[in-house]
Amino acid sequence: MKNQIKYILLALVASAVLSSCSPAKGDRTGHEYMPDMAHSIAYEVQAYQAYRLNTWDSASTFIKKDLSMPMLPVAGTIPRGYTGVFYANASDRAAQLSMLRGGNSLNAIAVPLNGYVPYYYQDTEDERVRASNEIRSNPFPITMDGLARGKELYNIHCGICHGEKGDGGGYLVRDANPAAGDPGGKYPAAPANFLLDTFLVSSNGRFYHAIMYGKNVMGGYKDKLSFEERWEVIHYIRALQAESKKLKYTDWVNELNPEFGVPKAQMDRLAQQVPDASSAPGAANSRQ
Template sequence: MLRYFFIALGLFLVGLLAVAGFRGQKSGKPPIEIFPDMDHQPKVKAQVPSEFFADERGNRLPVPGTVPIGYEAPVSKENPFPDEGKYRMVRYSTGTDYLNTGRFGDRWGTGIPLPVTAELMQRGQERYTIFCGVCHGASGGGNGVAGQYGLVAIANFHQDRLREMADGEIYNTIVMGKNTMLGYGSKIPVDDRWAIVAYVRALQAAQTATINDVPPAERAALETPPTQP
């Protein structure tokens, strides 16, 4: 019984292929689209006029205040559109040294190759929140919001393996990604990557700190139990 069914199915498929495809002739008709997805959409193609704009030019000039990739501009509330010429160049890696690769020869190095200042840490916190927190969570526990949307096995920074990992390897993970984490090298300039590494280190230290890590002058405040309002 089952055999006849498969023979019938096979004949049907051969018939279907014979009718529907491989007819050996070219056709100018659009193909039958079962799932058109986003094949047809209004869009501007390069070097092609567009009726959407009054001057009918498809290619547009950058809007005022556009900052070229590889630069950043000091933007403030008073001056939301920075003047041309005031852009500061930011580094995207090209070199083969530790600053650019996180490596010394064929080994990962450790150490932040920029002065670790309060500004660098704040920058690191800000960039971490923008680029990493969605997955790794605000405190690095691997519990960011992306987990609720189905991303599994997001690394928790508070495991010994990652606590002991060299700074250079974390830097490289930011640039190249790791397994299911994509690389952010094209989005995050060199100095910001190191700022993020420094901040990840601070998040890790914050989970294992003891009272001895607090400057003596400030210990008393922490040791006094908080009073109930």
């Protein structure tokens, strides 16, 4: 009898102890033996007040629950879908900064000094037309460095279809030449021929929009080319068009169409005419 009571008491104590160990569930951590050693305490940075009940702060020099508040992104963070301006070379920098401050006339697209460049046009046919009508001038001056970079990027990303001369006869679409053992290009659709009149009179916006979204079987290139690179490629396509018409499109002169791009030399002259550019807001401390 005595033994029986002992066992019953033991069973009661054991069940009381075990039932006090409630399991972890939802927001409840439950009770554990030495919990901190089994589970680290992670911050929930995007949640307000997640740590309001924590008591371990008293010994700390900072309040951990304050650190768990939603935080601003690190300075200079570029949101998805936006691109930064990259000053590739020191000699272009002054001209580019002048452009960023609106020193470039011809309804330049304003580029905020922090380099964020949103694109407000959707991937639809109406928006393609709107972009073509509204985006007119190239925000970057024509520079020889820019044209050289544009050429390289064009040959990598566009020339395989649109042709190194811009005539739409790229490597992927070339005709078969059985004599030379060349099976021809495999690309099924005809890429645009930039040397046709329709593209010679098209605004820069038509090109920019095509780079952003592609068109039909052509894919978009906004994730491959930065904001500046897109415009360098467009400058280079303009240079190809000018070449096909025996016209000049350089850092010195643009005989193709003044709307398409401002030669750097011309922009330098424009900048000299701006009387007090150095005292413009933000001029002194612009990002270098």
